[in-house]
Amino acid sequence: xxxxxxMQVQTWARxxxxxxxLGALLCAAGPVQSQVVPREPLAAVQPVHLQSGPxxxxxxxxxxxxxxxxxxxxxxxxxxxxxxxxxxxDIDDVLARLLAEHGLQALRDTDGAYTLRRLPxxxxxxxxxxxxxxxxxxxxxxxxxxxxxxxxRFGALGTRDLADVPFSVTSYTRQTVQNRQAQxxxxxxxxxxxxxxxxxxxxxxxxxxxxxxxxxxSDVTFGGMYGVLPxxxxxxxxxERVDVLxxxxxxxxxxxxxxxxxxxxxxxxxxxxxxxxxTEVTLDYTSGQVGGSIDLGRRFGDDAALGxxxxxxxRSGSTAIDDEHRQLKFDAIALxxxxxGWRTSLDLGRQxxxxxxxxxxxxxSDAGVPPxxxxxxxxxxxWNLSRLSTRFGMLRGEVDLAPxxxxxxxxxxxxxxxxxxxxxPTVNANGVGIAGRLTVPYRAENxxxxxxxxxxxxxxxxxxxxxxxxxxxxxxxRAAYSRALxxxxxxxxxxxxxxxxxxxxxxxxxxxxxxxxxxxxxSIAASDTLSWLDDRIQLSLGARYQQIKAQTFNYRGINTSxxxxxxxxxxxxxxxxxxxxxxxxxxxxxxxxQGGQAPAAATNAGETFAPFMSSQYELGIKLEAAGLFxxxxxxxxxQPNAYVDATSLRYLPAGEQRNRGAEITVAGEVLPGLRIVxxxxxxxxxxxxxxxxxxxxxxxxxxxxxxLSLGGEWDLPATWVGIDGLxxxxxxxxxxxxxxxxxxxxxxPAWTRMDLGLRYATRIRGHDVTWRANLENVTDxxxxxxxxxxxxxxxxxxxxxxxxxxxx
Numbered sequence: 190x191x192x193x194x195x196m197q198v199q200t201w202a203r204x205x206x207x208x209x210x211l212g213a214l215l216c217a218a219g220p221v222q223s224q225v226v227p228r229e230p231l232a233a234v235q236p237v238h239l240q241s242g243p244x245x246x247x248x249x250x251x252x253x254x255x256x257x258x259x260x261x262x263x264x265x266x267x268x269x270x271x272x273x274x275x276x277x278x279d280i281d282d283v284l285a286r287l288l289a290e291h292g293l294q295a296l297r298d299t300d301g302a303y304t305l306r307r308l309p310x311x312x313x314x315x316x317x318x319x320x321x322x323x324x325x326x327x328x329x330x331x332x333x334x335x336x337x338x339x340x341x342r343f344g345a346l347g348t349r350d351l352a353d354v355p356f357s358v359t360s361y362t363r364q365t366v367q368n369r370q371a372q373x374x375x376x377x378x379x380x381x382x383x384x385x386x387x388x389x390x391x392x393x394x395x396x397x398x399x400x401x402x403x404x405x406x407s408d409v410t411f412g413g414m415y416g417v418l419p420x421x422x423x424x425x426x427x428x429e430r431v432d433v434l435x436x437x438x439x440x441x442x443x444x445x446x447x448x449x450x451x452x453x454x455x456x457x458x459x460x461x462x463x464x465x466x467x468t469e470v471t472l473d474y475t476s477g478q479v480g481g482s483i484d485l486g487r488r489f490g491d492d493a494a495l496g497x498x499x500x501x502x503x504r505s506g507s508t509a510i511d512d513e514h515r516q517l518k519f520d521a522i523a524l525x526x527x528x529x530g531w532r533t534s535l536d537l538g539r540q541x542x543x544x545x546x547x548x549x550x551x552x553x554s555d556a557g558v559p560p561x562x563x564x565x566x567x568x569x570x571x572w573n574l575s576r577l578s579t580r581f582g583m584l585r586g587e588v589d590l591a592p593x594x595x596x597x598x599x600x601x602x603x604x605x606x607x608x609x610x611x612x613x614p615t616v617n618a619n620g621v622g623i624a625g626r627l628t629v630p631y632r633a634e635n636x637x638x639x640x641x642x643x644x645x646x647x648x649x650x651x652x653x654x655x656x657x658x659x660x661x662x663x664x665x666x667r668a669a670y671s672r673a674l675x676x677x678x679x680x681x682x683x684x685x686x687x688x689x690x691x692x693x694x695x696x697x698x699x700x701x702x703x704x705x706x707x708x709x710x711x712s713i714a715a716s717d718t719l720s721w722l723d724d725r726i727q728l729s730l731g732a733r734y735q736q737i738k739a740q741t742f743n744y745r746g747i748n749t750s751x752x753x754x755x756x757x758x759x760x761x762x763x764x765x766x767x768x769x770x771x772x773x774x775x776x777x778x779x780x781x782x783q784g785g786q787a788p789a790a791a792t793n794a795g796e797t798f799a800p801f802m803s804s805q806y807e808l809g810i811k812l813e814a815a816g817l818f819x820x821x822x823x824x825x826x827x828q829p830n831a832y833v834d835a836t837s838l839r840y841l842p843a844g845e846q847r848n849r850g851a852e853i854t855v856a857g858e859v860l861p862g863l864r865i866v867x868x869x870x871x872x873x874x875x876x877x878x879x880x881x882x883x884x885x886x887x888x889x890x891x892x893x894x895x896x897l898s899l900g901g902e903w904d905l906p907a908t909w910v911g912i913d914g915l916x917x918x919x920x921x922x923x924x925x926x927x928x929x930x931x932x933x934x935x936x937x938p939a940w941t942r943m944d945l946g947l948r949y950a951t952r953i954r955g956h957d958v959t960w961r962a963n964l965e966n967v968t969d970x971x972x973x974x975x976x977x978x979x980x981x982x983x984x985x986x987x988x989x990x991x992x993x994x995x996x997x
Contacts (some may be wrong), residue, residue, distance in 0.1 A: 195472075207318035222924050236612035237283055238816050238858070239274040243341030247271035247287060248305075253769065254557070255280040261305035263592050265293060268532060270340070273712035276494070290464040291495065313820040322554045336365045336866050336902075337471075337856040339818075341432040342413050342456050344441030345658045345714045345731070347643055352811050355729060355762030355820045357383075357435040359854055363460075364427050365866075368902075368948060370963050370990040374409065374423040374431065378455065380920050382868035382898040383435050388787035389983040390833070391627060393575050394421030398977050399453025400435055400826060401848040401874045408445035410456045411536075411583060415446050417601040417637030418457065419540045419579035424453060424519045426482055426502040427538065430458040434822060436850065437780040437805035440733045440760035443660045444710045446635070448782040451803045451828045459536050459583075461487040461525055462496030468997035473504070476988045478515065480504025498523040509986040510775040511567040514545040530641070531585035536601075544575040549613040550682065552790075552838075556934035557618020563969040564986030568614055568684040570624075575609040580946065595823045598924065602636040613790065613980070614679050625676035626690045627790065630702050642936045654718040656731075662710040668792075669697030669744060697744035704746070706786070706797070708739040713743055716760070720957055729762040735781050737806035739799045754800050756781050772811040779804050780828070785916040787840030788978075791833050798842050803828035817857035820868075825849045830876060830889070833979045841929065844879030844891045862906070867899035876931060884931040891977035893924035893939075914951050918963075920944040927974035942984065957996040964989055 235254065239247055252259040257280055260945055271287050278286075284295040284303065295303040338360040342348050351358055361377055371377045375386035375395040387397040389405075397404040411417040411427075418427075434441070434454045442454055467486035473479075482502035489495040505516040521538035531814040545587030551559075562568070583601035608630050616622030641658030673690030697703050716731030737754040762776035780803040787796040792845045811824030828845040833839070874889035888894075900920040906963050907913040921940045929935035946963040969987040976982075 194257075204373045213247065214472060215388060215981075217722055232276055237274055237278050239287075239339075241273045242271060243348060244260050244269040244271045244287070244291065246340070246353075250769075251280070251283055251287070251429050255283070258302035259295070259305070260302065264530070264589060267595070268587075269525075277503075278635075294463065294522045299943075330787045336362060336368075336864065337818075338430055339360050341430075341434070342458065343434070344413055344438065344443070344454075345641070345656050345716060345733075346654075346729075347656070348439065351818075352766075352772045353724070353727060353764060354811070355764050355776040355807075356438075356441075357807070357809055357820055357852065357854075359383075359820075359856070361431045361433070363429050364473055366428050366431075367959075367962065367994070368946070370475075370946075370961055370992055371425040371428075372475070373425055374406070374428070374455070374457070375404070377425060377428065377431050380867075380898045380900055380922055381433050382854060382896050383453070383870045384433060385893070385896070385975055385977070388550050389421065389609050389978040390978055390980070391542050391550060391631075391790035392421070392609055393549070395423070397455060398891065399433070399450075399455075400824070400850065400870075400977070401872050402452030402826070402828065402846075403449050403891075404453060404455060405445075405447045405449040406513065407447045408450045408454075410442060410454065411581075411601070412459050412585065412599075413442070413456060414583060414601045414637050414639060415443065415768055416598055416637040416664065417536075417581050417583050417603055419577070419581065419603070420605050420633065421575075421577055421607070422538060422542055423457070424502065424517060424542075425485065426484075426500050426519050427459070427521055428457050429460040432456040432458070432938055435822075436776070436807055437778045437803055437826060438732050438759045439735070439780040439782070440714060440716075440778055443714070443733065443891070444662075444735050444737060446664050446708065446783055448786070448801065451780050451782060451801070452826060459534075460484075460486075460498045460500060460521075461534070462488050462498045462523070466492060469994055470997065471992055471994040473990070473992040475504075475506075475990050476509040477507035478504055479506050479948070480517070494527045496523075496525040498528075505908075509565060509988045510548050510606065511565050511663060512546045512571060513548055513569075514566055516543040517541070527832055531586065531588040531970070534584070536581075536583045539580045540577070542575075546571045546574070547573045547575060548983070549573065549611055551563060551617040551983070552613060552620055552979075552983070553617075553929055553935055554615050555617045556930075558929060558935050558937060558973070558981075559616055559618055560679045562620065563984055564966070564971055564984070566682070566684070568624075568679065568681050570612045570684075570687055571611060571691045572626075573612055576607065578606045580604050590642075591644075594642070595643050596640075598638075598640040600636075600638045602634070605631070605633040605635075607631040612686045614681065614684075616679075616681055618993040620681035622679060623676040624679045626673035628671045628692075628699070630669055630699055632702055634665045634752070636663045637661070647741070650721060652720045652724070652912050654716075654720075656714070656716045658715075659713045660691075660711070662708075664706070664708045665704065665709075666744070667702040668705045669695075669699050669702040671695045671699060682975055695860035703744065704742050705744070706721070706739070706741050708737070710738075711736045720883040721769075725766045727764040728763075729760065729776075733758050733760075737781070739797060741786070750797050752800070756800070756802065769770055770813045773809075774811065775806075775808045777804075777806050788833070790838070791840040792838045798831065801829045815857075817855055817865075819853070819855050821851075821853045823851050831880075843884065844882075845877045846874060847877050848874045848889070848892065848941050850874075862904035864902045866901075867897075867900065867990055870899045871895045879931075887931060887933045888928045890929060890931060890979050891975055893925040897921070897923035912949075912950055916948040916950070918946040918948065924974070927976050929979055929981065935976070937973045937976050937981070940970060940974070940984070942970055942972070945968045953995075959994045959996075961994070963994045 199756040341358045341360040373633040386394045438454045469484040485499040500521045502519045518541040525534035581603035585599035587597035588796045610628045614624040639660040672694040673691045677701035712735040714733035718729045740751045764774045774787045787793045805826045807824040812819040826848045831842045850872035852870040857868045902918045905915045944965045949960040972984045974984040
């Protein structure tokens with residue numbers, strides 16, 4: 190941002206010197222105005238291509254583009270997000286459209302400068318100003334800038350513009366969720382070129398892989414907070430925006446509760462009521478499942494200070510996989526209040542999911558990998574079952590201590606009750622083997638707390654963004670199990686129907702599971718982002734002191750392991766902007782995670798290992814040109830490795846995993862009406878320091894050598910198809926080969942999948958109506974999608990998705 194701050198300091202507090210923050214934490218009490226300094230005046234009407242992002246940053250870019258001076262109190266724009274905007278406009282119309290939703294207006298002075306003011310009552314009517322709009326400008330919700338966001342949440346650093354941070358992030362919006370007809374978080378990020386989606390260890394949970402390292406659904410943050418979201422499967426109905434952060438992120442987010450997330454992080458931004466009323470009703474059909482959802486948003490009061498957002502969904506029926514049935518019940522309510530100098534929000538929700546006859550993962554017994562069976566065949570049993578129930582909540586608030594200083598705090602938690610009966614076959618290269626039964630009742634209680642301080646000061650020519658934060662997470666899990674061993678013969682290609690096997694082994698109390706794990710994670714973080722030359726150079730320094738206390742108990746309630754470790758994880762990042770449209774960045778970060786815990790399917794289930802330390806180096810560029818936003822990066826990550834041994838089925842630590850790679854992503858409008866989102870990643874993931882010549886230098890398990898994803902949308906010209914509002918969309922996903930074992934004798938071939946879709950937006954009796962039709966895996970390609978964890982997850986079959994959304 191090219192912003193000059195004029196501050197009158199009336200009081201100041203003594204600084205707090207840390208290894209990272211050099212300088213004083215100054216609290217200002219006087220009035221402050223942000224003034225955007227213009228360039229030379231430019232043409233009255235100009236092409237405008239703005240992504241949704243922080244309102245203050247967007248106003249800065251507009252001021253620079255049009256060469257005008259714009260002054261405003263930062264309190265007017267704090268916490269507000271600008272809409273996407275595409276077309277040819279003059280400065281008055283741009284400002285009117287950006288500010289309309291927020292009850293603000295820009296008043297023009299006699300000298301041509303603009304000042305922001307709040308409108309009485311917060312009600313805005315857009316002025317009628319002649320503009321020259323581009324093709325399809327009226328269908329603004331279909332623009333590429335609506336598919337991805339220009340801003341994202343960066344943990345302790347807060348919400349920032351993507352060009353101003355030394356990290357690689359892709360942020361997918363609610364519009365992307367709707368247009369892909371995503372039903373789970375995995376459906377949203379499946380097409381991300383740096384990410385994969387797989388099933389969990391022996392169950393039906395979604396497991397994510399970012400930059401070649403696993404990320405548990407339990408470690409996905411909600412508004413930046415751990416321990417709130419439902420476990421195993423996260424419904425897409427809760428999503429306003431998904432931030433996919435690539436790379437080690439412990440400084441930003443703190444310690445992940447289950448120890449995953451070394452290669453990246455996922456954050457879901459909760460839904461909030463906008464200034465425009467929302468009443469959306471959707472009916473959908475998915476290859477046998479029928480469902481519907483409601484999304485309501487309202488603001489109340491003369492100044493629209495109180496917001497209410499309600500989301501509810503129901504879905505039930507068979508899936509495209511033979512004899513698999515799923516049911517979803519989801520409800521969430523969000524309240525927020527925007528007071529003078531303070532803001533607060535409350536999120537409450539509950540989810541119930543049931544999976545009957547689910548198709549599970551496949552374990553391998555020898556050096557071969559069987560060809561994937563029919564896409565629809567179900568090698569599970571009809572008594573396979575998973576019942577998931579979660580209640581969750583989060584309360585947050587922030588207060589302005591001064592125009593450039595805010596304090597914030599939040600508390601959240603969840604209570605989970607699960608019951609599952611699973612049968613995962615272990616087969617040879619011919620697809621023949623055995624399968625048993627594992628029944629697991631599981632309960633978890635999570636509680637999280639965070640508080641912090643963010644502010645800005647100016648010391649001569651250097652501007653500082655300062656943060657200080659603390660977090661606490663408490664996790665308790667309870668589980669028991671019963672098994673049926675040695676199992677029954679089965680085949681991937683002709684699975685038998687087997688009666689419910691008789692129990693041969695029990696661990697714990699199935700009706701009242703005992704405590705199996707207790708963890709308490711504490712951390713304190715501080716950072717200083719120093720900027721020179723009107724933010725053309727930004728240096729970020731930070732560190733997080735973290736403590737992990739963990740205990741594990743066997744199924745008889747005996748404490749089997751405990752540790753209490755602490756570490757300091759530093760962060761160093763730099764952003765250099767030689768031009769406004771180009772950012773060059775680099776970072777060096779470290780990660781600390783709880784040591785891996787052996788999954789239920791392992792013979793040493795529940796065993797916990799010492800904390801893992803990781804490190805990352807990254808160098809990249811971000812370029813915004815010709816309507817496209819590009820990110821390209823080189824990275825290297827090291828982490829202690831662990832996996833489930835295919836022979837002994839023990840979960841074991843083994844040496845180190847080193848991932849070196851390159852990524853490129855792009856999003857934007859190539860031509861008027863033609864938008865793309867996609868990219869490619871290339872990773873050389875190796876096992877090092879294993880002490881075993883059979884594994885030393887081998888490829889890491891479950892990491893494709895390359896991934897390619899390219900999605901596009903084309904607003905079909907009405908002159909061609911005879912109808913206005915029709916959009917064609919498509920997605921191609923290509924995954925390179927990967928290995929399922931540490932000595933690389935089990936190799937999965939590369940695969941390619943294609944998805945197609947059609948969307949029609951129209952108005953019926955004064956209401957906006959959108960019809961969507963999607964066909965996933967168009968060619969019904971058979972493929973093993975992932976070998977994450979040393980087991981195989983099969984790709985989903987051809988799936989038909991139909992939906993109609995009515996906006997009342």
